[in-house]
Amino acid sequence: MKKFIKQFQKNSNLARLNLIIKLLIAFSGIAFTIMHFINPVIWHRLSSYLVTIILPFVPDLIAKINLHTSTKLRLAYSLFLVIAMVFGIDLAWYKNLIIFGYPSYDKIAHTLSGVFSAFLAKEILDNVYEGKDSTVKSSSTSRTSEIKVKKYSTAFAFLFIVSFVFFIAAAWECFEFSYDQLCGGNMQELNAPGVSDTMGDIISAGISGTICAFFLRKK
Known part of the structure; x- marks a missing residue:
């Protein structure tokens, strides 16, 4: 946890904002998944909720194969996930x-x-x-x-x-x-x-x- 906090503090303001949004998207997917098992009639988009957990980290996976993107583009991607996946599909x-x-x-x-x-x-x-x-x-x-x-x-x-x-x-x-x-x-x-x-x-x-x-x- 201390290592994560130190790394977070070293990041730029845009990188910090992007990380916060990424985590919020993933946690929303986890929350929707839990609510699915509590009330599957209302929260019935299980596959979408699972995809919501994974998608925020796609740029990080792409970076593993040396295809790096700018922080601004990553932030734009995260914001688009909020609009398209969380609000558009999940809700x-x-x-x-x-x-x-x-x-x-x-x-x-x-x-x-x-x-x-x-x-x-x-x-x-x-x-x-x-x-x-x-x-x-x-x-x-x-x-x-x-x-x-x-x-x-x-x-x-x-x-x-x-x-x-x-x-x-x-x-x-x-x-x-x-x-x-x-x-x-x-x-x-x-x-x-x-x-x-x-x-x-x-x-x-x-x-x-x-x-x-x-x-x-x-x-």
């Missing part, structure tokens, strides 16, 4: 949050997912893309230092980010469909005419992601 806000007579939480979550996907794409671009190295000067109150950054076309960056956002949106729809079929959920409105719900979700994420891509396209 059934996808179905129960009604705005103007329509269950709107799904579109809210997908719109925010577009923002998260855009930042994820930007991070992948900065860390994986082997473009030309460029040196920029960073000045502070005490001294001036040089920082090496990747230089790439803003048009390419915009296209990559937008494409990635739409890819993640489509992949999320596949997850929703699989979850509904395997776990008896209702993430997709299967009674909606045609594929309006699926396309609406992808378009919502695409619009927000495209707006973010416009601002993120420059290094």
Whole structure:
């Protein structure tokens, strides 16, 4: 415990906040699981509760294979888990949050997912893309230092980010469909005419992601 506290104190404020949110998400999954065994009629999403316990630590598992992500992106991931998993699925806000007579939480979550996907794409671009190295000067109150950054076309960056956002949106729809079929959920409105719900979700994420891509396209 002392080692954990010392490590916690050494972390930055963002890293501490991310760790607290991660633990709260995991503990909420544990609490929901316990309530399932107390009252399985009301708390009947056992598989979702178990997934909620695991998902917060996915970035840590990915880091084990030398795929590191920034603290800001990890924090954004944790916040998205709160929105999508804890509130959306575990507490059934996808179905129960009604705005103007329509269950709107799904579109809210997908719109925010577009923002998260855009930042994820930007991070992948900065860390994986082997473009030309460029040196920029960073000045502070005490001294001036040089920082090496990747230089790439803003048009390419915009296209990559937008494409990635739409890819993640489509992949999320596949997850929703699989979850509904395997776990008896209702993430997709299967009674909606045609594929309006699926396309609406992808378009919502695409619009927000495209707006973010416009601002993120420059290094």
